[in-house]
Amino acid sequence: MHNHTVSQLSQGLREGSYSSVEVTRNYLERIARLDERYNAFISVDETAALAAAEAADARIAGGDAAPLTGIPLAHKDIFCTKGMKTSCGSRMLDNFVPPYDATVIERFRSAGSIILGKTNMDEFAMGSSNESSYYGAARNPWNTGCVPGGSSGGSAAAVAALLAPAATGTDTGGSIRQPAAFCGITGLKPTYGRVSRLGMIAFASSLDQGGPMARTAEDCALMLNTMAGHDPRDSTSSDVPVEDYTAGLEKSLEGLRIGLPDAYFGEGLDSATGECIHLALKELEALGATLTAVSLPHSELTIPTYYIVAPAEASTNLSRYDGVRYGHRCADPADLHDLYTRTREEGFGDEVKRRILIGTYALSAGYYDAYYKKAQQARRLIRQDFLDCFQSVDIIAGPTTPGPAFALGAKDNDPVSMYLEDVYTLAVNLAGLPGMSLPAGFVQDKPIGLQLIGPHFGEGRLLNVAHRFQQATDWHTRTPGDGEHVA
Amino acid sequence: MNWESVIGLEVHLQLATRSKIFSGSATTFGAEPNTQASAVDLAMPGMLPVLNAEAVHYAVKFGLGIGAKIGKRSIFDRKNYFYPDSPKGYQISQFEAPIVGEGSFEISLPDGSTRSIGITRAHLEEDAGKSLHEDYHGQSGIDLNRAGTPLLEIVSEPDIRDATEAVAYLKALHSLVTYLEISDGNMAEGSMRCDINISLRPQGSSTLGTRAEIKNVNSFRFVEKAIQHEIERQSDILEDGGTIVQETRLYDAQRDETRPMRSKEVANDYRYFPEPDLLPVVIDDAYILAIQHTLPELPTTKRHRFAEAYGLSNYDASVLTDSRPLADYFEVVVATCNDAKIAANWVQVELLGQLNREQTSLAQCPVPAADLGGLITRILDGSISGKIAKQVFEAMWQGEGSADAVIEARGLKQVSDSGALEGIIAEVIAGHPEQVQQFLEADEDRRKKLTGFFVGQVMKASKGQANPQMVNALLAEKLA
Numbered sequence: 001m002h003n004h005t006v007s008q009l010s011q012g013l014r015e016g017s018y019s020s021v022e023v024t025r026n027y028l029e030r031i032a033r034l035d036e037r038y039n040a041f042i043s044v045d046e047t048a049a050l051a052a053a054e055a056a057d058a059r060i061a062g063g064d065a066a067p068l069t070g071i072p073l074a075h076k077d078i079f080c081t082k083g084m085k086t087s088c089g090s091r092m093l094d095n096f097v098p099p100y101d102a103t104v105i106e107r108f109r110s111a112g113s114i115i116l117g118k119t120n121m122d123e124f125a126m127g128s129s130n131e132s133s134y135y136g137a138a139r140n141p142w143n144t145g146c147v148p149g150g151s152s153g154g155s156a157a158a159v160a161a162l163l164a165p166a167a168t169g170t171d172t173g174g175s176i177r178q179p180a181a182f183c184g185i186t187g188l189k190p191t192y193g194r195v196s197r198l199g200m201i202a203f204a205s206s207l208d209q210g211g212p213m214a215r216t217a218e219d220c221a222l223m224l225n226t227m228a229g230h231d232p233r234d235s236t237s238s239d240v241p242v243e244d245y246t247a248g249l250e251k252s253l254e255g256l257r258i259g260l261p262d263a264y265f266g267e268g269l270d271s272a273t274g275e276c277i278h279l280a281l282k283e284l285e286a287l288g289a290t291l292t293a294v295s296l297p298h299s300e301l302t303i304p305t306y307y308i309v310a311p312a313e314a315s316t317n318l319s320r321y322d323g324v325r326y327g328h329r330c331a332d333p334a335d336l337h338d339l340y341t342r343t344r345e346e347g348f349g350d351e352v353k354r355r356i357l358i359g360t361y362a363l364s365a366g367y368y369d370a371y372y373k374k375a376q377q378a379r380r381l382i383r384q385d386f387l388d389c390f391q392s393v394d395i396i397a398g399p400t401t402p403g404p405a406f407a408l409g410a411k412d413n414d415p416v417s418m419y420l421e422d423v424y425t426l427a428v429n430l431a432g433l434p435g436m437s438l439p440a441g442f443v444q445d446k447p448i449g450l451q452l453i454g455p456h457f458g459e460g461r462l463l464n465v466a467h468r469f470q471q472a473t474d475w476h477t478r479t480p481g482d483g484e485h486v487a
Numbered sequence: 488m489n490w491e492s493v494i495g496l497e498v499h500l501q502l503a504t505r506s507k508i509f510s511g512s513a514t515t516f517g518a519e520p521n522t523q524a525s526a527v528d529l530a531m532p533g534m535l536p537v538l539n540a541e542a543v544h545y546a547v548k549f550g551l552g553i554g555a556k557i558g559k560r561s562i563f564d565r566k567n568y569f570y571p572d573s574p575k576g577y578q579i580s581q582f583e584a585p586i587v588g589e590g591s592f593e594i595s596l597p598d599g600s601t602r603s604i605g606i607t608r609a610h611l612e613e614d615a616g617k618s619l620h621e622d623y624h625g626q627s628g629i630d631l632n633r634a635g636t637p638l639l640e641i642v643s644e645p646d647i648r649d650a651t652e653a654v655a656y657l658k659a660l661h662s663l664v665t666y667l668e669i670s671d672g673n674m675a676e677g678s679m680r681c682d683i684n685i686s687l688r689p690q691g692s693s694t695l696g697t698r699a700e701i702k703n704v705n706s707f708r709f710v711e712k713a714i715q716h717e718i719e720r721q722s723d724i725l726e727d728g729g730t731i732v733q734e735t736r737l738y739d740a741q742r743d744e745t746r747p748m749r750s751k752e753v754a755n756d757y758r759y760f761p762e763p764d765l766l767p768v769v770i771d772d773a774y775i776l777a778i779q780h781t782l783p784e785l786p787t788t789k790r791h792r793f794a795e796a797y798g799l800s801n802y803d804a805s806v807l808t809d810s811r812p813l814a815d816y817f818e819v820v821v822a823t824c825n826d827a828k829i830a831a832n833w834v835q836v837e838l839l840g841q842l843n844r845e846q847t848s849l850a851q852c853p854v855p856a857a858d859l860g861g862l863i864t865r866i867l868d869g870s871i872s873g874k875i876a877k878q879v880f881e882a883m884w885q886g887e888g889s890a891d892a893v894i895e896a897r898g899l900k901q902v903s904d905s906g907a908l909e910g911i912i913a914e915v916i917a918g919h920p921e922q923v924q925q926f927l928e929a930d931e932d933r934r935k936k937l938t939g940f941f942v943g944q945v946m947k948a949s950k951g952q953a954n955p956q957m958v959n960a961l962l963a964e965k966l967a
Contacts (some may be wrong), residue, residue: 098531098532198533198535199534201533202532202533233535233537234537235538236763236764236765312760316565316567319575322571325531326531360758363759368758372760
């Protein structure tokens with residue numbers, strides 16, 4: 001049953017083919033046996049998971065089951081879980097046990113789904129390889145010598161390795177889509193504001209968005225149905241009504257207008273990866289879509305803009321980690337200054353420190369206008385480019401990443417080349433748009449992701465396109481097996 | 488050289504909302520440390536601010552109260568600095584787009600004159616917690632109960648010229664915000680805290696000198712003393728040919744001096760930028776209009792009305808309109824007795840004097856306004872003298888009932904019966920033959936003084952109840 005999708009499990013549970021306790025036990029057993037290989041989980045609470053599974057079984061027996069009742073899920077360790085350690089991949093929060101649930105967790109709990117454990121991630125979600133995690137990098141199940149992508153690398157690896165049927169992730173600049181692409185799964189970053197950020201530890205507040213990571217678009221739709229919705233405790237969450245994301249999955253793609261931005265197919269794109277994407281686009285054409293070239297004239301501003309806005313917000317979001325109220329505190333501080341500096345010196349890793357420094361610099365007196373203010377102006381232009389495109393096309397498509405997963409350690413000494421990994425995903429966050437990645441082929445036996453981008457609140461359409469594509473292809477059904485591909 | 492001081496005040500006003508500006512925690516003063524601090528106030532990971540609509544309402548009310556332009560789209564910013572009582576490592580404030588723009592209001596000075604003081608802006612922000620350094624033996628405690636209490640920072644133009652004006656400004660501001668019921672204005676509990684910007688320039692000059700900022704002065708008296716001290720300090724330096732350093736200073740009330748804050752306490756680069764966790768506050772005309780309709784008569788308007796309608800001096804009018812309850816009290820007294828001047832006198836001298844002696848407030852006053860009006864009526868209709876009225880008032884204060892009840896019970900009704908008075912006067916004259924002789928031999932001036940003596944004796948004999956006008960008239964007759 002570990003091969004089942006969420007949708008299949010949901011049906012199986014309701015038909016009594018198996019109980020939630022059996023399903024949960026099965027995944028816990030796989031995690032215990034296999035996660036040593038993938039390092040996908042930071043923490044697992046078997047007792048709590050089984051207790052929740054028992055409660056779910058009672059609920060199913062009582063005829064009161066929601067679609068996700070009894071489904072075990074993995075959650076990125078950025079979502080606060082009441083009574084369960086939430087580290088955000090950082091030494092700073094290695095001892096942090098929240099007294100509250102994130103809204104997303106609360107919603108999954110009340111839907112009756114089970115928390116298998118918390119997944120590995122780049123520290124404070126800053127990274128594209130999972131290597132900045134305090135707990136060591138998660139591995140790519142397709143090739144454990146390669147990175148799973150990041151920052152939601154643990155979630156992607158867990159789903160790809162069938163250690164969980166689905167997981168949550170967060171996406172600030174590609175952190176759901178890039179690892180989904182690298183691990184051969186389906187991931188959706190919703191429109192900014194669609195999913196509550198309350199209890200989701202902040203990296204860059206105006207860019208962060210939680211979303212589902214699963215094996216199919218249909219599963220993502222089921223997950224999003226539970227995750228999405230207005231939260232009065234998050235002022236930036238949207239009150240646009242939530243649709244049933246499973247309702248439109250089967251819609252025909254006849255007449256669908258797909259825009260292909262020239263910037264996403266130019267220099268920098270690995271040619272074999274480009275080939276995969278072209279074949280996937282042909283498939284969509286065969287399903288009734290028309291392909292048109294579109295232009296995003298301000299694409300070249302994306303990376304510099306992102307690397308001002310995100311670190312600027314991060315630099316102040318992370319000020320609260322001062323050793324005073326929770327989290328890591330250095331031993332025997334001599335005075336306040338010593339408490340601050342040593343706590344943060346010890347608690348944060350290099351990538352986090354790098355971004356705090358960049359962000360602090362960008363906001364400093366005398367530099368604010370040249371950096372942060374300019375970046376905000378560029379951000380508006382980038383967003384407008386997309387809005388202009390959506391005048392003439394329904395969705396935009398392209399590669400999720402320039403190439404397949406790279407080797408662990410390959411970009412250790414080159415943060416800028418690591419930043420370039422996200423060249424196709426960052427703009428979506430800057431524009432607040434929904435974006436997806438779905439499996440679209442293999443290069444060097446490693447998965448390649450097709451990215452779909454929709455207009456604001458166009459999640460339903462993206463899921464529909466992805467679902468029809470998955471009905472016509474089998475990339476998403478392939479699994480790496482339990483370790484045959486160890487490099 | 489003659490120096491002119493230029494003063495601007497920044498007042499941090501605690502708004503009287505029930506909950507904090509960005510969380511649902513209560514704002515009650517004096518609770519056990521950290522019992523009013525939620526996960527949001529503690530800046531726990533993943534927690535987000537949600538703006539309290541009441542705080543916006545109060546800020547707009549203030550803006551309308553000073554005739555200011557209301558910011559239709561105001562923006563919250565993060566002001567970044569590390570301090571243990573600032574749990575997020577930044578304070579949510581407003582920087583470029585405050586909720587209240589330029590306005591002004593009138594202050595009333597002790598000499599009876601008035602001046603208009605400009606307000607540059609007022610913006611919403613959150614208060615910090617408190618660091619507690621006592622009782623922790625080399626460590627510090629942190630109380631976050633106050634963290635997140637809504638503040639309105641009110642910035643004045645540098646229109647204030649001296650300590651007297653600064654105090655008058657603060658009193659007028661206090662009166663305005665309590666009229667508007669947006670703050671309890673309780674300075675002892677820190678509801679109004681004041682930063683003073685002060686510089687000197689040669690009399691007649693129009694350029695501004697270098698200023699010093701004195702932080703966190705928390706009473707009218709300390710504001711007055713801090714300014715006086717600072718003016719002296721700066722003029723001493725300038726007279727000696729020195730220059731003023733732009734710096735932040737602290738007022739030490741015990742030593743009555745200002746001194747520079749340690750450099751660590753001085754803010755550097757706050758790295759302001761728009762708070763991404765909050766949306767811009769968008770306010771429409773309908774919202775503003777709805778609040779406009781709820782505004783009470785404000786102190787300045789009321790003062791002018793009191794002066795005109797009741798024929799009071801500007802000073803009396805300003806004392807009586809200082810607080811809304813007092814003004815309301817006075818108006819009931821006048822309505823009952825129909826004599827504004829006597830009413831104003833009684834309220835200011837007897838009532839406020841008694842409240843002051845007993846260290847209590849009007850809300851606790853045992854004498855209802857209508858009863859005080861009733862007492863004054865009895866003076867006016869001759870039932871009792873002003874002197875007896877004071878006794879009656881004392882008894883009313885002790886809970887002996889209305890003026891009529893006290894007069895009746897104590898038999899204090901003025902003796903206006905000429906038969907009874909003639910008897911007393913006859914006794915007094917008979918008892919003081921020497922003085923009678925002196926009177927008869929005296930000139931006009933001396934006679935007046937001696938009349939006073941006889942009136943005094945009659946009043947004494949009548950236990951103060953004789954009608955003084957009648958006593959005067961009858962004495963004149965008898966001694967003629």
